Amino acid sequence: MMRRLALLPLGLLLAYLAVVPLILLGLASLKPEGFLDDEGWTFDNWRAVYLGPQLWPMLGNTLVFALGSTAAALLLGTLLAWLVERTDLPGRGLVRVMIILPLATPPLLLAIAWVLLLSPRTGFFNFALMGALGLDRAPFDIFSMGGMVFVETMVLLPSVYLMLAPAFRNMDPNLEHAAFVSGASVWTVVTRIVLPLLRPAILAAAVFMLIVCLVVFDVPGTIGMPVRIFVVSSLVYIWAAESPTGLPLYGRIAALAVLFVVVLLALALVYQLLSLQGQRFATISGKGYRPRPMPLGRWRWAAFAGVWTYFFLATIAPLAVLLVTSLLPFQTRITWEVLDRLTLDHHLAFLGNPRLLTAVRNTAIIALVSASLVALLSLLVSWAVVRSRAPGRRIIDLLAFLPLGIPGVMIGVGLITVYLTFTWIPIYGTIWILVVAYVTTFLAYGTRTTNGVLVQLHRDIEEAASVAGAGYWTVLRRIVLPLALPAVIAVWVWVFAHAARELSTALMLHGRHNTVISTLMWNFWSGGDGPRAAAVGVWLMLALFLLVGLWQLLVRRQERA
Amino acid sequence: MIRPTGPVPRRLFLAGAAALAAAPARAQNAAMEDLARAAARESGPCVWYESSPQEQTDRVIAAFNRRYPNVRVQHVRLVGGVDIAARMVQEARTPGQSADIASVSADQIWNLNRRNLLAQVEWQRLGASAQQAPVPFTVNIAAAAYVIVYNTAMVTGDAVPRGWDDLLNPRWQGRTGTWLISHPFAQLTKAWDEARATAFTERYARLNPMLFRSTFTLAQQIAAGELPIGLGLWHASQPVIARGAPVALVPLEPTVTTSIWTAVARNAPNPNSARLFVAWLLTPEGARAYEDATQRGSALVQGTRTAEMLAGKTVVEYGPEETEVFSRNLARFNEVLKAGGREAG
Numbered sequence: 001m002m003r004r005l006a007l008l009p010l011g012l013l014l015a016y017l018a019v020v021p022l023i024l025l026g027l028a029s030l031k032p033e034g035f036l037d038d039e040g041w042t043f044d045n046w047r048a049v050y051l052g053p054q055l056w057p058m059l060g061n062t063l064v065f066a067l068g069s070t071a072a073a074l075l076l077g078t079l080l081a082w083l084v085e086r087t088d089l090p091g092r093g094l095v096r097v098m099i100i101l102p103l104a105t106p107p108l109l110l111a112i113a114w115v116l117l118l119s120p121r122t123g124f125f126n127f128a129l130m131g132a133l134g135l136d137r138a139p140f141d142i143f144s145m146g147g148m149v150f151v152e153t154m155v156l157l158p159s160v161y162l163m164l165a166p167a168f169r170n171m172d173p174n175l176e177h178a179a180f181v182s183g184a185s186v187w188t189v190v191t192r193i194v195l196p197l198l199r200p201a202i203l204a205a206a207v208f209m210l211i212v213c214l215v216v217f218d219v220p221g222t223i224g225m226p227v228r229i230f231v232v233s234s235l236v237y238i239w240a241a242e243s244p245t246g247l248p249l250y251g252r253i254a255a256l257a258v259l260f261v262v263v264l265l266a267l268a269l270v271y272q273l274l275s276l277q278g279q280r281f282a283t284i285s286g287k288g289y290r291p292r293p294m295p296l297g298r299w300r301w302a303a304f305a306g307v308w309t310y311f312f313l314a315t316i317a318p319l320a321v322l323l324v325t326s327l328l329p330f331q332t333r334i335t336w337e338v339l340d341r342l343t344l345d346h347h348l349a350f351l352g353n354p355r356l357l358t359a360v361r362n363t364a365i366i367a368l369v370s371a372s373l374v375a376l377l378s379l380l381v382s383w384a385v386v387r388s389r390a391p392g393r394r395i396i397d398l399l400a401f402l403p404l405g406i407p408g409v410m411i412g413v414g415l416i417t418v419y420l421t422f423t424w425i426p427i428y429g430t431i432w433i434l435v436v437a438y439v440t441t442f443l444a445y446g447t448r449t450t451n452g453v454l455v456q457l458h459r460d461i462e463e464a465a466s467v468a469g470a471g472y473w474t475v476l477r478r479i480v481l482p483l484a485l486p487a488v489i490a491v492w493v494w495v496f497a498h499a500a501r502e503l504s505t506a507l508m509l510h511g512r513h514n515t516v517i518s519t520l521m522w523n524f525w526s527g528g529d530g531p532r533a534a535a536v537g538v539w540l541m542l543a544l545f546l547l548v549g550l551w552q553l554l555v556r557r558q559e560r561a
Numbered sequence: 562m563i564r565p566t567g568p569v570p571r572r573l574f575l576a577g578a579a580a581l582a583a584a585p586a587r588a589q590n591a592a593m594e595d596l597a598r599a600a601a602r603e604s605g606p607c608v609w610y611e612s613s614p615q616e617q618t619d620r621v622i623a624a625f626n627r628r629y630p631n632v633r634v635q636h637v638r639l640v641g642g643v644d645i646a647a648r649m650v651q652e653a654r655t656p657g658q659s660a661d662i663a664s665v666s667a668d669q670i671w672n673l674n675r676r677n678l679l680a681q682v683e684w685q686r687l688g689a690s691a692q693q694a695p696v697p698f699t700v701n702i703a704a705a706a707y708v709i710v711y712n713t714a715m716v717t718g719d720a721v722p723r724g725w726d727d728l729l730n731p732r733w734q735g736r737t738g739t740w741l742i743s744h745p746f747a748q749l750t751k752a753w754d755e756a757r758a759t760a761f762t763e764r765y766a767r768l769n770p771m772l773f774r775s776t777f778t779l780a781q782q783i784a785a786g787e788l789p790i791g792l793g794l795w796h797a798s799q800p801v802i803a804r805g806a807p808v809a810l811v812p813l814e815p816t817v818t819t820s821i822w823t824a825v826a827r828n829a830p831n832p833n834s835a836r837l838f839v840a841w842l843l844t845p846e847g848a849r850a851y852e853d854a855t856q857r858g859s860a861l862v863q864g865t866r867t868a869e870m871l872a873g874k875t876v877v878e879y880g881p882e883e884t885e886v887f888s889r890n891l892a893r894f895n896e897v898l899k900a901g902g903r904e905a906g
Contacts, residue, residue: 246668
């Protein structure tokens with residue numbers, strides 16, 4: 001009974017975070033212009049979205065983009081997680097940092113960097129290859145569906161890795177060992193033992209990435225839109241920011257978002273059916289084990305080279321091109337000649353900006369608080385969902401996941417409406433409204449990750465503790481938390497990096513007192529100062545690189561201990 | 562012209578005429594001084610929603626504070642006019658939370674007035690001309706002018722464009738670009754008949770232009786050599802030109818503009834500060850400060866670079882009261898651009 005009551009505040013909090021925007025979404029879709037104060041009710045927005053000419057032609061592109069990016073990120077992310085966590089890949093500590101580092105790159109900057117590298121007319125790689133191979137036309141064109149999928153894969157890959165690595169790490173190697181002893185090949189072990197055991201974590205990552213791909217706009221907006229490759233999120237952008245009526249078409253966006261939410265619910269239910277089925281996936285039991293890495297043999301160094309190729313494409317090349325651009329007076333094709341014109345002006349201007357200190361402080365507070373809250377709530381939600389038998393636990397799981405399907409612009413509209421109405425919670429225009437937004441949005445990632453790990457914990461450990469007299473919170477604090485700690489820390493770092501680099505919601509909720517680094521960067525970019533925006537991006541990435549590096553140092557120290 | 566008649570001494574007549582001419586100016590000055598005193602008593606700061614980077618508006622506010630040091634103005638940058646208009650609508654539900662001033666385009670200001678969110682002000686009593694303040698709910702503080710932007714290293718000799726028709730040259734097939742939103746094309750229907758503007762837009766769209774989210778990005782791409790030519794905005798090209806990029810601009814006849822309409826919110830927490838600041842933006846001093854900072858100037862204020870640039874040109878733009886027609890054209894032309902010249906359904 002007590003356990004069930006303990007779920008109540010958690011459920012109420014999640015309902016507040018998820019259901020309020022959802023209700024506002026429904027109401028907005030039925031208002032003539034999508035504002036709650038509009039007079040009258042109408043189905044015009046639904047008709048315009050689902051019977052109009054704009055949506056359906058974009059669905060094909062959207063599916064190709066979302067499925068392509070998700071599949072590629074999942075495939076590569078799973079491979080990398082397996083290589084790092086389960087094999088004798090050389091320099092695994094360093095490789096782990098290399099995989100996660102791109103997390104620090106804002107997707108907008110990554111897209112811009114790849115335009116600078118692979119544009120058919122000015123791309124650095126294209127020109128280098130044309131010169132080296134004697135080609136008369138550029139071999140790559142970033143302005144294509146392939147380009148969009150490639151860059152989005154780079155954006156998603158660290159997240160996939162972070163979701164899967166703890167699950168790989170927690171797998172009892174005795175199962176693989178037994179299979180090898182019985183004469184199974186590597187392929188058989190991977191397909192018959194490793195992947196089936198990791199199904200909850202892989203499914204969670206797949207569902208999460210698919211929904212993310214449906215709503216993201218940075219990459220499609222920068223790479224696809226200039227050449228008329230429109231996806232559904234392009235439509236959301238046009239209706240929100242460039243509506244021909246002079247006011248945003250929130251009603252239509254809300255009606256469209258219902259489609260996202262339905263897709264998300266369907267995927268979430270599939271995930272629940274396939275993964276939350278008792279003890280089938282539990283691999284951590286009361287019996288101790290020592291991780292034994294699988295020998296890669298002659299593939300060891302080939303795998304290491306592959307990881308380096310990824311690191312080059314995801315981090316070194318984009319960072320280098322942004323660094324050079326930040327040192328140029330204006331954005332131009334990078335050649336040996338332009339290196340004569342390098343200047344530190346943009347970096348000095350950024351470092352001397354009077355709003356810098358405020359923006360750094362705001363960013364740090366928002367990222368710290370959001371990351372800590374999401375990590376804590378994710379653990380509590382997952383424990384409730386995976387462990388308790390209370391009615392409504394699956395609803396709690398859905399509530400934590402739902403906001404992912406709501407476009408950021410509608411979360412922003414919802415939060416503005418809520419906190420302009422509940423003025424006794426004075427957070428409108430402050431950093432705290434951003435914290436609420438990020439906790440709401442990023443909780444979906446946090447719970448997918450911690451769900452995947454808690455499913456692996458066998459009940460016998462907790463039951464043994466209970467038999468020995470440990471209470472509910474003692475079991476959580478002394479048993480569950482230490483075992484789930486790698487995943488909880490991974491969630492914390494992921495949310496910190498995303499909250500620090502996030503732009504769309506920060507712009508939507510920008511007010512008098514909540515300037516952050518990403519909006520400062522946007523200030524430069526949208527004001528025609530691309531190199532100065534690149535300078536801000538370089539500093540932001542270096543700061544986040546430092547954080548990720550420190551985290552990995554701590555992990556290594558913990559592993560050695 | 563009035564001439565002295567009868568026994569009135571010439572010197573007395575001239576003094577009287579000068580006094581008559583100066584009377585409105587004195588009245589305006591007095592009205593501004595009254596407003597400044599009332600503004601200084603407000604708790605402030607007066608919040609101004611506008612879409613220019615803060616580094617630019619800092620300079621405008623600094624110039625204002627040199628004239629009125631006791632009146633505080635704080636600029637909040639939102640992403641664009643649509644965002645600003647939406648925020649004004651949402652904030653109107655909560656007294657005390659509204660911004661004081663909004664600067665947006667004609668269609669957005671029209672929507673805000675339609676929702677009864679704007680203060681009606683006798684702007685002409687504060688010195689505005691009839692052109693600057695054609696209606697009581699808003700004033701025109703500046704305009705962004707469309708121009709042809711080209712890369713001087715890639716476009717030389719006969720290829721250098723001179724006007725609208727040169728944009729349609731087949732040599733630019735797949736090598737030109739413009740804003741994703743068809744503002745300039747939709748505005749052209751005001752100067753040309755609708756059929757001609759539609760045909761022009763369709764022919765341009767068939768050149769397969771790259772469509773950018775911002776004309777600043779377009780200018781950057783032309784500076785970088787990604788595209789040789791595009792249809793962009795004068796002010797959005799200035800940052801790359803100022804840094805030495807090989808970019809030049811060609812003014813167009815007719816010139817299409819997008820004006821920045823500024824209004825005071827009906828529930829403005831600091832209404833006197835707001836009116837004072839907006840009225841100051843209309844003065845030659847304010848207009849020059851705004852133009853120097855943002856590169857967008859007023860064609861209605863003599864002495865600005867924009868007025869010089871547009872002198873003798875046919876300037877076309879739909880006003881706030883023509884929003885319905887403009888929005889319809891804009892939606893249609895957006896689809897033409899997106900469909901690559903094929904009229905979309």
